[in-house]
Amino acid sequence: MPQTNLEKYLQGIGIAVGSHWLHNTFTTQAKILVQDLWKIHLGWDDLIESDSLQTRWQTWVQELSELEQLEIPKCYTPFQLHKETFTRDLHIFCDASERAYGSVSYLRTEDQNALTGAQIAKVLQKELTVTIRQVILWKVSTTVLHWLLSDSCRYKVFVGTRVAKIQSLTDISSWSPDVQLPDADQYKTCKDLVKATVACLHGVAHSSTHCDEAKDYVSAERLLLQQAQRDSFPEEVKALSSNQPLPPNSQLVSLSPEYDEDTGLIRVGGSHAEHIDLNALHPIVLDPHQQLIKLLIKEYDANLLHPEPERVLAELRRHYWILRGRAAIKKCQLACTDCQRWRAQPKIPMMANLPPAHLRLYKPPFFSTGMDCFGQFTIYLRVATPCLLDVFTEIYS
DSSP states (O other), X not given: OOXXXXXXXXXXXXXXXXXXXXOHHHHHHHHHHHXXXXXXXXXXXXBOOXXXXXXXXXXXXXXXXXXXXXXXXXXXXXXXXXXTTSOEEEEEEEEEOSSOEEEEEEEEETTEEEOOOOSOHHHHHHHOOSOOOEEEEEESOHHHXXXXXXXXXXXXXXXXXXXXXXXXHSOGGGEEEOOOOOOGGGOSSHHHHHHHHHHHHHGGGOOTTOOOOXXXXXXXXXXXXXXXXXXXXXXXXXHHHTTOOOXXXXXXXXXXXXXXXXXXXXXXXXXXXXXXXXXXXXXXXXXXXXXXXXXHHHHHHHXXXXXXXXXXXXXXXXXXXXXXXXXXXXXXXXXXXXXXXXXXXXXOOOOOOOOGGGGOTTOOTTSSOEEEEEEEEEEEOSSSOXXXXXXXXXXXX
């Protein structure tokens, strides 16, 4: 395979990328190849001696000719659906990895999907001639969604400038996480639910051989808690996240709740202390009617070997503040088979009926007698001759 220097290498890639900018999936491979070239610290005139890079380059060049056969229809809605009665939604999905980032857009028409790709929602809203009812932007990372809900000046320049640009181009309320969390009712333990949530976060990339990290489980548990709070306290989450007062009839008013911007969760309010764990001082507020909370109580009860409700409540409040916690724990333990088995009181058996021989009235003593005996035992006296002994243990009437 003929070798070439870095300059010609990058020139070839630049020309190809510039002439095929529309095919982002294909040109992204070339951009990743450029990243790998810079990692080996070559000079401008140095030859590319890596066989793997040469092979990837030749494969990519050979695929250039196949792009001529690629056609993208310009029609984004069939003629029969080009009516005012149809509603259309614009969905934009965004994601990134260590090697590349990108976004894709879908135009959804009711009763039929017409798909097209574009880079940003602003361009599509400007270029499309049909009426768009609403724009929904999806993002996997809940961290990014939290950035968009905050002031851009709170972050460093790299993050802040991009947050400010996104906030100016889009309506923040249009952003949603594209993670469909599993149904808690379908799982018997909290661990299984969290594990299933981790698999949802990885999507199709998750497999049985994938090694989940601790941070994956922390993120999954946080997402489940956020969803539980949004379902149980929708008005409170909306008010606290926007620094607004709680509704007067809120059930959380007595707790002086605070919104934790780092986790996106509502916590019990109060004074702050530097040397006390945040979870213990400001536990997360939860509703006992949620299935996730029932599984959580069940897990704590099992780990503590089914103790009294006060013991379970004390451990739970190291991290969580469950409304009406004692009643919720007692209800959980009443349905727990192991709890009922451990707390069951032994029943004293009733005395059996006396035998007929003991019930003969007006008979003299020892009229009916019985005898227990066992033996025979071989004993040795001072003399050398052994003898047998029958032992009578009890005589009763």
